[in-house]
Amino acid sequence: MKKKAKNIGVRADVNNRNKWCAVPYYVWMIIFIVVPLVMVVFFSFTDSDYHFTTANYEKFLTRGANGELIYVTTLLRSLGLALIATLICLIVGYPVALILSSKRIKRSDLLITAIMLPTWMNFLLRTYAWMTIIGRNGLLDTLLALIGLGPVEMIGTNGAIILGMVYNFLPFMILPIYSVMAKMDHSLVEAATDLGANPLQVFLRVKLPLSMSGIATGITMVFMPAASSFVIPNLLGGNKVSMIGNTIEDQFKSAGNYNFGSTIAMILMVCILLSMLIFNGKGDKEEMIM
Amino acid sequence: MAEKVHLTNEKIIELKGINKSYGSNKVLDDINLYIRKNEFITFLGPSGCGKTTTLRIIAGFEQADSGEVLFKGKPINDIPPYNRSVNTVFQKYALFPHLNVAENIAFGLRIKKKSKKEIAEKVEKMLELVGLAGYGKRSIDSLSGGQQQRIAIARALVNEPEILLLDEPLAALDLKLRKDMQLELKKMQQQLGITFLYVTHDQEEALTMSDTIVVMKNGVIQQIGKPTDIYNEPKNAFVADFIGESNIVHGITPHDNVVIFGGAVFNCVDKGFAQGENVDVVIRPEDFIVTDEAAKSSVVNGSDILRGEVTSNIFKGVHYETVVKCGWYEWVLQNTISHEKGDRIGLRVGPNDIHIMESEITPTPTRTNLLVGKVYEEGVVEVAGHRFSCPTTGYGEDEDVDVVIRPEDIVVSDNEDDMFTGTVESCIFNGEQYELVIKANDCEWLAYSDVVRDEQTFVSMSIADDVLFVMPKETSHGAVNHFTATVTAADTIEICGRKLKVAAPRDDIGAVVSVSVRPQDVYVVDPGNGVFEGTVADVEYKGIYYNVYVDCGDGLICKVRANEEWDRSEKMGLYIHPLDIKFD
Numbered sequence: 089m090k091k092k093a094k095n096i097g098v099r100a101d102v103n104n105r106n107k108w109c110a111v112p113y114y115v116w117m118i119i120f121i122v123v124p125l126v127m128v129v130f131f132s133f134t135d136s137d138y139h140f141t142t143a144n145y146e147k148f149l150t151r152g153a154n155g156e157l158i159y160v161t162t163l164l165r166s167l168g169l170a171l172i173a174t175l176i177c178l179i180v181g182y183p184v185a186l187i188l189s190s191k192r193i194k195r196s197d198l199l200i201t202a203i204m205l206p207t208w209m210n211f212l213l214r215t216y217a218w219m220t221i222i223g224r225n226g227l228l229d230t231l232l233a234l235i236g237l238g239p240v241e242m243i244g245t246n247g248a249i250i251l252g253m254v255y256n257f258l259p260f261m262i263l264p265i266y267s268v269m270a271k272m273d274h275s276l277v278e279a280a281t282d283l284g285a286n287p288l289q290v291f292l293r294v295k296l297p298l299s300m301s302g303i304a305t306g307i308t309m310v311f312m313p314a315a316s317s318f319v320i321p322n323l324l325g326g327n328k329v330s331m332i333g334n335t336i337e338d339q340f341k342s343a344g345n346y347n348f349g350s351t352i353a354m355i356l357m358v359c360i361l362l363s364m365l366i367f368n369g370k371g372d373k374e375e376m377i378m
Numbered sequence: 379m380a381e382k383v384h385l386t387n388e389k390i391i392e393l394k395g396i397n398k399s400y401g402s403n404k405v406l407d408d409i410n411l412y413i414r415k416n417e418f419i420t421f422l423g424p425s426g427c428g429k430t431t432t433l434r435i436i437a438g439f440e441q442a443d444s445g446e447v448l449f450k451g452k453p454i455n456d457i458p459p460y461n462r463s464v465n466t467v468f469q470k471y472a473l474f475p476h477l478n479v480a481e482n483i484a485f486g487l488r489i490k491k492k493s494k495k496e497i498a499e500k501v502e503k504m505l506e507l508v509g510l511a512g513y514g515k516r517s518i519d520s521l522s523g524g525q526q527q528r529i530a531i532a533r534a535l536v537n538e539p540e541i542l543l544l545d546e547p548l549a550a551l552d553l554k555l556r557k558d559m560q561l562e563l564k565k566m567q568q569q570l571g572i573t574f575l576y577v578t579h580d581q582e583e584a585l586t587m588s589d590t591i592v593v594m595k596n597g598v599i600q601q602i603g604k605p606t607d608i609y610n611e612p613k614n615a616f617v618a619d620f621i622g623e624s625n626i627v628h629g630i631t632p633h634d635n636v637v638i639f640g641g642a643v644f645n646c647v648d649k650g651f652a653q654g655e656n657v658d659v660v661i662r663p664e665d666f667i668v669t670d671e672a673a674k675s676s677v678v679n680g681s682d683i684l685r686g687e688v689t690s691n692i693f694k695g696v697h698y699e700t701v702v703k704c705g706w707y708e709w710v711l712q713n714t715i716s717h718e719k720g721d722r723i724g725l726r727v728g729p730n731d732i733h734i735m736e737s738e739i740t741p742t743p744t745r746t747n748l749l750v751g752k753v754y755e756e757g758v759v760e761v762a763g764h765r766f767s768c769p770t771t772g773y774g775e776d777e778d779v780d781v782v783i784r785p786e787d788i789v790v791s792d793n794e795d796d797m798f799t800g801t802v803e804s805c806i807f808n809g810e811q812y813e814l815v816i817k818a819n820d821c822e823w824l825a826y827s828d829v830v831r832d833e834q835t836f837v838s839m840s841i842a843d844d845v846l847f848v849m850p851k852e853t854s855h856g857a858v859n860h861f862t863a864t865v866t867a868a869d870t871i872e873i874c875g876r877k878l879k880v881a882a883p884r885d886d887i888g889a890v891v892s893v894s895v896r897p898q899d900v901y902v903v904d905p906g907n908g909v910f911e912g913t914v915a916d917v918e919y920k921g922i923y924y925n926v927y928v929d930c931g932d933g934l935i936c937k938v939r940a941n942e943e944w945d946r947s948e949k950m951g952l953y954i955h956p957l958d959i960k961f962d
Binding site: 273275276278279280281282283284285286289293294297298 | 437438439458459460461464465466468469470472473474475476485486489490533534537
């Protein structure tokens, strides 16, 4: 925490010196970040006639026919699926980053490029590709049929959505962890070894705690887009699994209710912010314990 | 200072035939050494000499390609670093940034699962030892370089290793701090009785702290010894140059205990070099004795005064550093007397202060054709079955002579009517041209060619008459200087009024005798430093060397064999060692 404060100090200092260089960025930020944000807040607290109201927030607590909280359930489902996808990304991505950053891998830059390569392709296209793989009579279905299994309905399950998220967001977990690990001073590992730590102890006591900042960044970069994603649930969820991203999209596109759409967006934002605080706080605490 | 730790002969580490290469780059070449218990040993050398690699092999971070590392007599090649009772202080400290000072020091103890109480006690003790008591809770970032260094040392020492490896630990500190730390490290080592293996490129650091210094260069150990030995008796010019300041010049040893360098003759304590061997001579700047130019010398048949002009004089605090230019050489000397720029002074060096070592640069032998010839008749010399017309003054008919034909004077062609025909034995490109070895008329000839020629193919040579150098046979009479001398004392003769010491004792005082001296036993020195003084009268090129005829006055002409050409009427002194004066 102390470190962060110091960094901000440095940045402020630079800004003082090159004050005018920053002006275009301020203008950019005001137009494209602050103004929209203010608009979202404004819409969420007004009705269609621009009168102040809290009705939108009350509507969020609407109960369905069976008495369940429709929107709250959707929100929780979204956060839950995003959390699972993030954890899978971490479990899969961490070892990959660890291996890539080890000195024994010679062409790690090439492998990193290979990992990044799919992200250069259009997001929709990639997700469509998964549809053809796991869809009905798709590649996987056909293969399973050959060995006498199936037909299996995969599109529209939570699993399909998690698969889509992990596939799309995994590079964003690997990269920050890799960059932290690659920058790590190898002499620290040697120092730990020299002090009697075996490879497992070196990992637990030096590599893992020093890669915590990378893990925190990775979690943020995966969890945030995963929680608010609507393309993946749309395509791989097959309109069966509704997520909060889709709900917002529906409000803006089909229902034309900007006010309620903004309200859901606001609630989602607060939820992500809170969970991020929890993640990062936990990360820092772990660092301190180690 | 703590009481001096007694050095035993117990070897704690032994390296046997260690080799290590990175790709085609050989970084360690057959390293053999041992480290005694409680020793402060320093690996010293320029960067890239392999000192750090050796340390890393002992620590276990690197594996030797071949050879054995013994720890207390047991091989430890296959033991991973975390199971060796060796700890390292890294060059850039390598402190764990996520741990505070106390946690850093405790790292090794925690791994060993020591009790919390024990850890706390030991950490506290270590902090006290390195003079940072009360710093335990601080973060690493908040420490200065010197403090971080102390923590790094504490972190290693707390594990009570049998050997502490230090890889240039003071390199990043400023001069003042470095000097303090040097003394502290030495004190710590003596207090704790731990073997220290220290790696540095700083010779002063090595001399200050070490019991033993290992000087390395290009992966090869140059010398192992006590600091005083390394300083006073460097094994070669590299060691002399690396340790302390020194003047390194080329010299020649006519006989044991005599060396010629800088145009003067010196008595020295070194023996065992070949007669006329090329050597490197090292003189420490503080070992010069300043005398006046006209000082008399005690050297037999010569003089040991270097005469020259002061070209610079710089005050260095404790002493003056003075540069004196004597002929071809510039000498750096340190003494407490100030000299004015432009002063002419004489320099002298005591026999014990002259360090002689085998020359690093072996002079390349002149590549030429030395053939056996015979004077056929007046003006004709027969060589390899062919008769050349060339002057034969001074040689009788049928006399055997040596003939030198330089390879560049041989014209190589394919013409079958040529003087010599033969076959190409070998053809090697030397960077400029092809060097051919040609077999013709039962002789092997060295010749040059601009075009490549296949081996075992026909080739012919022609040689002009005027390129032959005819020389008396090595053993024959004409080559030697003959002097008429008078015996004036048991060990002294007089030639044309100049007194020479001789080795063989004479009892016929007053007798007139004939003595001979081979031209190669007469050495050129600066004017004023020889037993004879003269000017160059004539120079003859002999293909391999020059014959220089020196006119010493009173009709005394001395023939000297020299490797370089001398201008006529140049002044020089000549030195002859007593052992080289032979009575006929």
